[in-house]
Amino acid sequence: xxxxxxxxxxxxxxxxxxxxxxxxxxxxxxxxxxxxxxxxxxxxxxxxxxxxxxxxxxxxxxxxxxxxxxxxxxxxxxxxxxxxxxxxxxxxxxxxxxxxxxxxxxxxxxxxxxxxxxxxxxxxxxxxxxxxxxxxxxxxxxxxxxxxxxxxxxxxxxxxxxxxxxxxxxxxxxxxxxxxxxxxxxxxxxxxxxxxxxxxxxxxxxxxxxxxxxxxxxxxxxxxxxxxxxxxxxxxxxxxxxxxxxxxxxxxxxxxxxxxxxxxxxxxxxxxxxxxxxxxxxxxxxxxxxxxxxxxxxxxxxxxxxxxxxxxxxxxxxxxxxxxxxxxxxxxxxxxxxxxxxxxxxxxxxxxxxxxxxxxxxxxxxxxxxxxxxxxxxxxxxxxxxxxxxxxxxxxxxxxxxxxxxxxxxxxxxxxxxxxxxxxxxxxxxxxxx
Numbered sequence: 001x002x003x004x005x006x007x008x009x010x011x012x013x014x015x016x017x018x019x020x021x022x023x024x025x026x027x028x029x030x031x032x033x034x035x036x037x038x039x040x041x042x043x044x045x046x047x048x049x050x051x052x053x054x055x056x057x058x059x060x061x062x063x064x065x066x067x068x069x070x071x072x073x074x075x076x077x078x079x080x081x082x083x084x085x086x087x088x089x090x091x092x093x094x095x096x097x098x099x100x101x102x103x104x105x106x107x108x109x110x111x112x113x114x115x116x117x118x119x120x121x122x123x124x125x126x127x128x129x130x131x132x133x134x135x136x137x138x139x140x141x142x143x144x145x146x147x148x149x150x151x152x153x154x155x156x157x158x159x160x161x162x163x164x165x166x167x168x169x170x171x172x173x174x175x176x177x178x179x180x181x182x183x184x185x186x187x188x189x190x191x192x193x194x195x196x197x198x199x200x201x202x203x204x205x206x207x208x209x210x211x212x213x214x215x216x217x218x219x220x221x222x223x224x225x226x227x228x229x230x231x232x233x234x235x236x237x238x239x240x241x242x243x244x245x246x247x248x249x250x251x252x253x254x255x256x257x258x259x260x261x262x263x264x265x266x267x268x269x270x271x272x273x274x275x276x277x278x279x280x281x282x283x284x285x286x287x288x289x290x291x292x293x294x295x296x297x298x299x300x301x302x303x304x305x306x307x308x309x310x311x312x313x314x315x316x317x318x319x320x321x322x323x324x325x326x327x328x329x330x331x332x333x334x335x336x337x338x339x340x341x342x343x344x345x346x347x348x349x350x351x352x353x354x355x356x357x358x359x360x361x362x363x364x365x366x367x368x369x370x371x372x373x374x375x376x377x378x379x380x381x382x383x384x385x386x387x388x389x390x391x392x393x394x395x396x397x398x399x400x401x402x403x404x405x406x407x408x409x410x411x412x413x414x415x416x417x418x419x420x421x422x423x424x425x426x427x428x429x430x431x432x433x434x
Contacts (some may be wrong), residue, residue, distance in 0.1 A: 005064045020381070023368065024391045030360045032389045035420050040182070040337060042246040044340065050303055053245065056293045062288060070285040072278040074101030076252060081292040082241060082254070082391040091228035092235070092258040100274055101283040104251035105212055105240045106131055112208070112236070112255075113139035115177035115272050116173070122178035122208065125149050125157060127183050127340060127398035127406075129167035132176055132210070144399050151329045151342045151402065155186035159195050166203050166257040175199065180213040180223055180335025183398055183406040185315075187217055187335040190224045197229050205265060207235040212253070213336035215244050215304060218312030227258055232257050234266035236288075241287060243337075244304070245294060252287035311337050313415055314409045321421045327432040333409065340395055342404035347432045354387035354431055361386050377403035380431055388423050 010241055028034045043049075060066045073079065079096035087093050102108035113122070113135045122136050126146035133144040147162035149155045165170050166172050177196055179188045200207045217223050226237055240253030260270045277283070294300060315333045323330045329346035330400035333339045356362040365386040369379065375396035384390050384405075395404040408423070411417040 015233065018213045019397075020385070020391055020393055023382070024385060025243075026364060027361055027389065030358060030364070031307065032358065032361060032386075034385075035388075037420070038393050040166070040243060040393045040408055040410065041248050042243070042337075042410050045408070046190060046412040046416075047246060047410070048247070048412070049247075050299070052297060052299055053294055053303075056297070057286070057290055060289050060293075066286050068290060070101070070282040070288060072282050073097070073274060074099060074283060075285060075288040078288045078291045081295070082256070084228055085295075086225070086256060087183055089225055089228050092230050092232075094227075094256060094258060099254055099259045100257070100277060101252070101254045101288055102277070103253075103283045104242065105210070105238050105253035107251070107283075108238055108253050109135050111273055111276060112238075115269065115276070116385060119171055120173040121145050121169070121171045122145055122176050123162070123169075123172050125174065125178060125181065127395050127402065129182045129210070130398060132178070133399040136176075140332075145169065145398060147175075149181070149184060149186065151184075151331060151340075154331055155181065155340070156188075156192060159199075162196075163199055166199055166205070172203075172205065176209055176210070177226065177409040178210040179226070180217060181397070182210075182213065183338045183393075184331070184340045185333025185336050185338050185409075186331070187221050187223050190229065193224055193226065193229045197231065197233060197269050200233055201231075204263075206263075207233060208238070209235065210238045211242055212238065212240045214239065216308060216311065216337065217335040218308045218320060219315065219332070219334060224334055227256070230258050232259055232262055234262045241291060245292075247287060250287035251284065252291075270332040273433055275300040285389045310412070311409050314411070314414070315339070317414070317418060318407075318409065318421055321418070321425045322428075325425060325428055327433075328404070328428060337409040338406055339409065340398075340404055340406050341428075341430075342395065342402050343377060343380075345376070345403055348380075348403060350376065352380070352383075352431050352433075354383040354427060356383075356386045375403060377405060381405055383431065384424070384427055388427055390420060390424055390427070392424075 024034050079099040082099055083094050083096050109131050110387045123145045124132050137144045148158040150158050214223050226235055235258040237256040242248040257270050260267050319332045327344050329342040368382050377394040377396050379393055392405040392407050395402050
């Protein structure tokens with residue numbers, strides 16, 4: 001080409017959650033059955049969308065309005081409905097004008113970082129959800145800045161680590177919170193959220209909370225919303241329906257802006273995001289129209305309650321199978337539908353392996369193992385995939401120095417779920433020699 005095409009930082013974009021699929025498809029083509037534990041798609045894991053929910057969407061599809069444009073910010077009655085839901089919590093109050101719809105949270109996250117100046121940094125958790133960490137790194141043209149989540153303390157954040165990084169790095173303008181957390185399944189207690197607010201107040205920072213799993217909690221735990229503790233500080237909450245209804249193919253998410261007039265810089269930032277959406281015209285209308293109808297349906301609360309109970313039961317099954325294995329750190333999940341298992345690195349080395357019977361798959365695996373400077377958890381993930389067909393994601397791909405992997409709690413068939421995790425447990429023990 002006569003000149004460069006890529007902007008600085010573009011090569012930082014990475015999404016191993018889907019990247020591992022390419023390798024799994026190759027193995028699948030050689031006769032191996034794949035168990036997909038790489039991505040949080042409830043529909044892929046036999047979740048049945050209830051008939052009443054389908055009827056609502058079917059009725060909307062029959063209405064001419066569903067085929068037109070929405071307001072640039074999103075369907076007005078839906079934004080009013082969502083503002084009321086937030087305001088019922090009694091914290092920071094918003095109006096319909098403080099809500100902005102996007103085509104999924106991936107779109108919202110990309111826009112969030114796109115309009116920050118390159119020197120403005122958002123510090124986020126590690127292990128990090130790849131969409132956030134990659135977008136932030138690409139925006140800044142350098143590695144993400146992160147604070148530690150501690151596997152030895154139920155994956156709660158190391159607040160001293162966060163405080164010191166904020167204090168001694170004046171380029172940090174905001175803190176990202178993912179609550180409930182992806183990839184660990186941790187849920188922030190209220191006092192921890194208040195700790196984030198205290199740091200943000202001291203250093204005049206923006207708080208951003210990815211709360212897409214806010215209503216997916218179980219085993220006696222409920223998530224506290226950022227709006228309940230934010231007070232008068234500027235903040236953004238990111239929400240969506242892809243996990244909760246679930247309707248991942250809807251690509252429907254939104255931002256809620258709290259205290260948009262608390263800071264001139266924040267007010268200008270919000271206005272820029274709104275203007276950018278006007279240039280795009282609007283986000284997809286059908287899922288927006290469905291939100292108040294589905295969430296106000298008399299069966300919705302019981303549907304969500306039952307779904308959470310099932311996830312909670314699967315989390316207990318996972319704990320029963322994996323928690324006693326030597327060489328790993330296991331924390332029970334409390335929210336979302338993921339678990340991150342961490343290896344004790346003293347148990348890992350570059351000569352470990354699992355038996356692979358298929359010679360073609362074994363040959364393919366050997367080519368993958370030639371990757372330069374491969375983290376030891378990725379090596380395990382490749383052997384697991386080749387040997388058992390279980391597809392997981394290495395934690396080194398979640399912007400973390402830890403070594404482990406993420407799995408989901410989504411399989412609705414309990415027998416299939418037990419079978420997968422029994423196989424996984426045996427594979428871990430065989431690989432580690434434990």
